[in-house]
């Protein structure tokens with residue numbers, strides 16, 4: 001069964017705790033938190049304070065997606081705030097392996113994200129060291145963008161390498177951006193198992209129904 005991770009980016013920021021309760025009661029598996037610094041991506045969102053404020057309000061796995069420069073400098077702050085998993089962008093890390101070690105040393109799940117134009121090969125040397133590869137299916141920075149179909153080949157290549165390297169069940173493939181009914185089917189057919197969904201879940205009134213429809217669409 002696919003893991004559904006609604007992205008807080010599309011929630012109502014005036015009532016964040018209620019929004020999180022709504023998706024938790026509606027059947028979400030994880031909560032995806034998009035951290036943007038206005039440098040790595042052309043948008044600014046929030047930092048560890050929001051993660052810390054929401055931590056006592058939910059038992060969902062808090063999946064922190066760092067779209068920031070020098071993410072290694074902020075791993076401790078997000079783990080201290082309550083993150084269960086920290087994902088960094090390969091394009092933002094000069095010493096990717098060391099950054100992964102820093103995350104793992106804190107006892108949380110480590111993820112590495114790839115922008116749509118970044119080749120899958122960039123993550124292959126560290127595949128055995130991580131828990132999750134995040135394939136960006138839109139250019140990071142904003143919610144509500146259209147899914148980029150060329151990312152499907154990248155998902156399929158990663159699925160194949162995970163199998164070849166004996167990492168099935170240890171390394172998950174997550175997708176983020178433009179995931180809705182239709183694209184959920186395409187990405188899961190290609191090999192993804194963790195679906196981040198912002199607009200298609202938080203952007204509608206009945207979140208439970210939206211998540212159930214995503215699960216039904218997913219080929220898992």
Ligand SMILES: O=C(CO)[C@H](O)[C@H](O)COP(=O)(O)O
Nearest residue numbers: 140141143144177178198199
């Ligand atoms: O990382 C992100 C943007 O950089 C978000 O998680 C993503 O855009 C989700 O939004 P949507 O489902 O509306 O595309």
Ligand SMILES: [Co+2]
Nearest residue numbers: 034065176196
């Ligand atoms: Co994200």
